[in-house]
Amino acid sequence: MSAALNNAVAFDTALLELHARLRTGRTTLPLRSDEDVVALRRHVRERAVAIALSLVDQTKLVTAASELARNTIKYGGGGEAHLDALEDGFKRGVGLIFVDNGPGITDLDMALRDGYTTGGGLGLGLGGSKRLVDEFDIDSRPGEGTAVSVVKWKR
Amino acid sequence: MTTQDYATRISQIIQEHEADIGAEWMAQLEALTVRSNVVSKEQLRRHCQQFLTAFAKGTRGGELQNMEHRSWDEVRDLLSEISSSRAKGGSTPSETATFVFSLKQPLFTRLNAGFANDPAALANASWIISSLLDKMGLYTIEVFQRARDQIIVRQQQELLELSTPVVKLWNGILALPLIGTLDSARTQVVMENILQKIVDTGAAIAIIDITGVPTVDTLVAQHLMKTIAAARLMGADCIISGIRPQIAQTIVHLGVNLEDVTTKASLADAFVVALERTGTSIVKKG
Amino acid sequence: MERIPILRMGDLLLVTIQVDMHDRLAMTLQDDLTERIVRDNAKGVLIDISALDLVDSFIGRMISNTAAMARVLDAQTVVVGMQPAVAITLVELGLTLHGVKTALNVEKGMALLGKNHF
Numbered sequence: 001m002s003a004a005l006n007n008a009v010a011f012d013t014a015l016l017e018l019h020a021r022l023r024t025g026r027t028t029l030p031l032r033s034d035e036d037v038v039a040l041r042r043h044v045r046e047r048a049v050a051i052a053l054s055l056v057d058q059t060k061l062v063t064a065a066s067e068l069a070r071n072t073i074k075y076g077g078g079g080e081a082h083l084d085a086l087e088d089g090f091k092r093g094v095g096l097i098f099v100d101n102g103p104g105i106t107d108l109d110m111a112l113r114d115g116y117t118t119g120g121g122l123g124l125g126l127g128g129s130k131r132l133v134d135e136f137d138i139d140s141r142p143g144e145g146t147a148v149s150v151v152k153w154k155r
Numbered sequence: 156m157t158t159q160d161y162a163t164r165i166s167q168i169i170q171e172h173e174a175d176i177g178a179e180w181m182a183q184l185e186a187l188t189v190r191s192n193v194v195s196k197e198q199l200r201r202h203c204q205q206f207l208t209a210f211a212k213g214t215r216g217g218e219l220q221n222m223e224h225r226s227w228d229e230v231r232d233l234l235s236e237i238s239s240s241r242a243k244g245g246s247t248p249s250e251t252a253t254f255v256f257s258l259k260q261p262l263f264t265r266l267n268a269g270f271a272n273d274p275a276a277l278a279n280a281s282w283i284i285s286s287l288l289d290k291m292g293l294y295t296i297e298v299f300q301r302a303r304d305q306i307i308v309r310q311q312q313e314l315l316e317l318s319t320p321v322v323k324l325w326n327g328i329l330a331l332p333l334i335g336t337l338d339s340a341r342t343q344v345v346m347e348n349i350l351q352k353i354v355d356t357g358a359a360i361a362i363i364d365i366t367g368v369p370t371v372d373t374l375v376a377q378h379l380m381k382t383i384a385a386a387r388l389m390g391a392d393c394i395i396s397g398i399r400p401q402i403a404q405t406i407v408h409l410g411v412n413l414e415d416v417t418t419k420a421s422l423a424d425a426f427v428v429a430l431e432r433t434g435t436s437i438v439k440k441g
Numbered sequence: 442m443e444r445i446p447i448l449r450m451g452d453l454l455l456v457t458i459q460v461d462m463h464d465r466l467a468m469t470l471q472d473d474l475t476e477r478i479v480r481d482n483a484k485g486v487l488i489d490i491s492a493l494d495l496v497d498s499f500i501g502r503m504i505s506n507t508a509a510m511a512r513v514l515d516a517q518t519v520v521v522g523m524q525p526a527v528a529i530t531l532v533e534l535g536l537t538l539h540g541v542k543t544a545l546n547v548e549k550g551m552a553l554l555g556k557n558h559f
Binding site: 037131 | 495
């Protein structure tokens with residue numbers, strides 16, 4: 001049940017304040033189970049539709065969200081996602097931040113390259129997701145956790 | 156005098172002389188307006204009246220520096236309405252802002268009389284009114300721009316629709332002639348349209364003809380490749396035709412890998428290949 | 442437990458994915474399909490994804506794996522109805538669905554399966 005989180009993720013990352021000035025509405029969703037990923041996709045889709053992103057851009061954003069959410073659960077031991085509505089002048093966008101308290105990524109460069117994986121999958125999570133969004137930032141500290149922030153702007 | 160005092164006093168002055176201020180303002184506007192067919196006299200009178208009433212009310216609210224405050228909602232809405240309708244009617248932004256600015260003189264005249272015994276207060280009051288009206292004038296320009304931008308966006312959409320004609324050459328074979336310069340943004344939209352048309356018509360092969368495209372740069376070439384890959388993922392195939400010698404040179408120079416893709420110099424050649432692939436042949440009679 | 446229904450038409454298996462699948466459901470489908478191919482001695486599998494507005498790397502992998510397993514079991518797989526937005530996103534993601542045949546709709550998919558009937 002996605003009630004108020006009792007244990008919000010304790011990973012102190014600057015990424016949480018990346019677009020603080022431009023935020024107009026934040027939703028925080030837990031990422032612990034398969035069903036959470038489905039719920040997240042639905043929420044992200046709603047927000048994408050709300051700023052009238054084209055169908056292709058909507059699909060790209062929701063797909064990236066799905067990939068990153070799965071990473072949070074599979075490699076990060078579970079965590080949460082923050083969904084923000086962004087406004088920069090007349091430009092509107094959707095910002096997503098995925099945070100976990102997991103082991104962190106030791107070699108970021110490698111991870112961002114296509115084909116890299118430690119989990120037996122295709123390893124397209126990060127590199128691929130990066131291409132689907134307009135802004136991509138990652139903060140990962142081994143032993144502490146990982147935070148990934150992505151933004152899609154209405155073209 | 157506090158800000159609220161000024162606010163109360165100024166709005167009193169406006170209310171007392173509303174009719175006169177309105178008449179002088181109208182006279183100024185009529186003298187300045189070059190094109191009287193954009194806004195009818197009746198409409199102008201209505202706008203002036205509504206604005207003055209709303210302006211007096213807003214002033215009473217006391218927020219004389221902050222135009223974003225709730226007390227100015229009615230004024231902002233009114234200005235939005237006036238500005239948008241003038242934008243659609245073909246006024247220039249200046250004409251629309253002038254609507255607001257030309258209120259200054261009639262107001263100053265009344266302020267002069269109203270604060271006659273207090274030159275310092277008069278200076279302040281004049282400054283307050285002047286700043287307020289400046290902000291409102293700028294606001295009308297912003298709204299004007301936005302309205303115009305919307306018109307431009309809509310026209311761009313329409314142009315885009317026009318520039319992606321679809322021709323059904325044969326059962327399951329589509330021809331999509333691309334016309335004009337392709338920039339990265341436009342190419343993406345055009346490509347999405349092509350894929351949608353493939354789905355809509357259930358075409359097995361789409362011939363993308365670029366005879367009408369003067370130049371192709373790396374980004375456009377990449378988009379073309381991605382579109383073909385996407386079409387294949389969906390279960391259709393693409394042929395590129397109309398590649399002129401210059402474009403062929405550019406593509407080779409850019410190092411774009413076209414190995415996977417069938418390319419033909421002319422649409423006719425591409426059509427023949429498409430027919431063969433879909434198991435059709437043309438037989439000459441006699 | 443929820444499962445995606447698999448229809449049988451002669452020696453063909455037909456699956457229509459209409460829900461937003463969570464990972465467990467996708468894995469269950471993969472297992473179910475493999476089992477049914479053997480049980481029904483199926484020669485062809487048609488996966489209809491025309492209702493899917495999202496295919497991410499996990500679902501893509503599920504589809505590729507299913508096709509690979511089907512091939513080992515001497516059955517052909519065709520995926521039909523991929524939406525343009527999904528196709529464009531998959532290309533951007535870098536997912537190729539190598540070894541998976543695709544067709545625009547069920548009709549064409551069946552024709553494809555019929556043609557390559559061993």
